Amino acid sequence: MTAEKFSDYLKDELPYRLTHVLIQDMREGLHISQCFLVKQKTQRSTRNGEPYLELVLADRSGTIPARAWAEATQRYGSQFEEGDFVFVEGSTETYRNSLQLIVKTIRRLESYEHESGKIPGFDPALLVPTSERDPDEMWAELKGLIAEIEPPPLRQLTENLVEENREAVRKFPAAIQYHHAYLGGLLEHTLEVARGVARFCDDFPDLNRGLAIAGAILHDIGKVRELENPIAPHHSLSGQLIGHLLLGRDMVREAAEKLTWPDPRLPELLEHIIISHHGTLEFGAAIVPKTPEAIAVYHFDNLSAKLNMVRLHIERDTEQGDFTDWHKLLGRKFFKGKLIEG
Numbered sequence: 001m002t003a004e005k006f007s008d009y010l011k012d013e014l015p016y017r018l019t020h021v022l023i024q025d026m027r028e029g030l031h032i033s034q035c036f037l038v039k040q041k042t043q044r045s046t047r048n049g050e051p052y053l054e055l056v057l058a059d060r061s062g063t064i065p066a067r068a069w070a071e072a073t074q075r076y077g078s079q080f081e082e083g084d085f086v087f088v089e090g091s092t093e094t095y096r097n098s099l100q101l102i103v104k105t106i107r108r109l110e111s112y113e114h115e116s117g118k119i120p121g122f123d124p125a126l127l128v129p130t131s132e133r134d135p136d137e138m139w140a141e142l143k144g145l146i147a148e149i150e151p152p153p154l155r156q157l158t159e160n161l162v163e164e165n166r167e168a169v170r171k172f173p174a175a176i177q178y179h180h181a182y183l184g185g186l187l188e189h190t191l192e193v194a195r196g197v198a199r200f201c202d203d204f205p206d207l208n209r210g211l212a213i214a215g216a217i218l219h220d221i222g223k224v225r226e227l228e229n230p231i232a233p234h235h236s237l238s239g240q241l242i243g244h245l246l247l248g249r250d251m252v253r254e255a256a257e258k259l260t261w262p263d264p265r266l267p268e269l270l271e272h273i274i275i276s277h278h279g280t281l282e283f284g285a286a287i288v289p290k291t292p293e294a295i296a297v298y299h300f301d302n303l304s305a306k307l308n309m310v311r312l313h314i315e316r317d318t319e320q321g322d323f324t325d326w327h328k329l330l331g332r333k334f335f336k337g338k339l340i341e342g
Contacts, residue, residue: 020035022059022060022061022062023058023059023061023062023063023064024061024315024316025061026064026099026101027092027099028092028093028094029092029093030091030092031090031091032088032089032091032092032101033087033089034087034088035059035085035086035088035127036057036058036059036085036086036127037057037058037084037085037086037128037231037232038056038057038058038080038081038082038085038086038232039056039058039063039082039232040054040055040056040082040232041054041055041080041081041082042054042055043073043077046070050069050070051073051074051077052067052068052069052070052073053066053067053068053072053073053077053103054066054067055067055068055103057101058128058129059127059128059129060127060128060129060130062129062312062316064099064100064101065098065100065101066090066101066102066103067100067102068102068106069102072104072105072106075105076105076106076107079106079108080107082232082234083229083231083232084109085108085109085127086107086108087106087107087109088101088105089104089105089106090102090103090105090106091104097319097325097326098325099318129181129182129183130182130183130184131180131182131183131185131187131188133184133188135170135187138184138187138188138191139170139187141191141195142162142187142190142191142194142217143162145191145194145195145198145213145217146158146159148198148209148210148213149214150209150210151210151262151266153259153262154210154211154214154270155210155214156259157252157255157256157270158214158217158218160255161218161251161255162217162218162221165221168186168224169186169190169221169224171183171184171186171230172185172186172224172227172230172233173185173227173230173233174186174188174189174190174220174223174305175305176227176233178305178309178329179304179305179306179308179309180304180305180308181233186220186223186224189220189304189305189308190216190219190220192300192304193217193219193300193304194213194217196216196303196304197212197213197296197297198212198213198216200212200296200300204292206292207292207293207296208269208292211266211269211270211273211293212273212292212293212296215270215273215274215277215293215297216296216297216300216301218248218251218252218270218273219248219274219277220244220248220277220301221248221252221274222243222244222245222248222250222251223244223248225238225239225244225247225251226238226239226242226243226244243284245275245277245284245285245286246275248274249271249274252267252270252271252274253267253271256270269291272287272290272291272294273289273291273294273297275287276288276289276290276298277289277294277297277298277301278298278301279298279299279302306330309327309329309330310327310330310334313327313330314334314336317336322335322336322337323335323336323337324336
């Protein structure tokens, strides 16, 4: 079982010894005394009217649902919020074939305990789910794909939007939950889609390569306005009321007005990719894809999201045998057995 001593980072600054078991390594029946990031916090009531907290706690390896029943809720419920780093004591158990953490005590780490510089060497990223890929390498690869885009105004538009939102593109998750829901997830997902589309264009030269790559890179650019607080993401007001497809379309439209185009239809074709990349109206597309490039982006976006969900489900699964537990969203079990090599 993997264990990392946070006391190596916190020295003697905390009144308790920290030995961290990664969420991905947790099993039923463990006593837990360690730090987490609070991703979600919701207060609910039991059938008897007693309050309890429904939580999602995180470290860099993933998330775990948690419950704080009435006594713990009344004592600690007002002492922390979403996005806080907290110290938790509790135990793990299985409920409906899923692991969860029952919280006995939970208290927020005071600002002096985790602010950079006040505790030498403490890195909050140790508690934050993060892409396994190096962000600098992904960024360089993305910039390389942008350099391939033709014509020049389309390349300049893509470059401008990515650079103007550099910090958010590098840091934001691709979603609040489900797929690439970790720091750097937006960049990782964007690169997966763009790389897949670029390779596909090599085999299908009838596609407008520049348009397809630009659409792949910018298909989720509206996420930088849709989401707030990448560590514990939630929807902004415009994210709730408008959504990232139309927010992204507006960003492209604003940027396109500053450039001169050889064909004025090109920016509209790029807008179409963005507002149609969910594929069908029932899944949130503003319109169905009506160009080959839009269809390509839709399928590679869907493929990237689905395979990320499957990978994480397999990695976190605790079922015995060759198949995982049931995936509620995808509606199936997945084969996780190891093939015999030779």
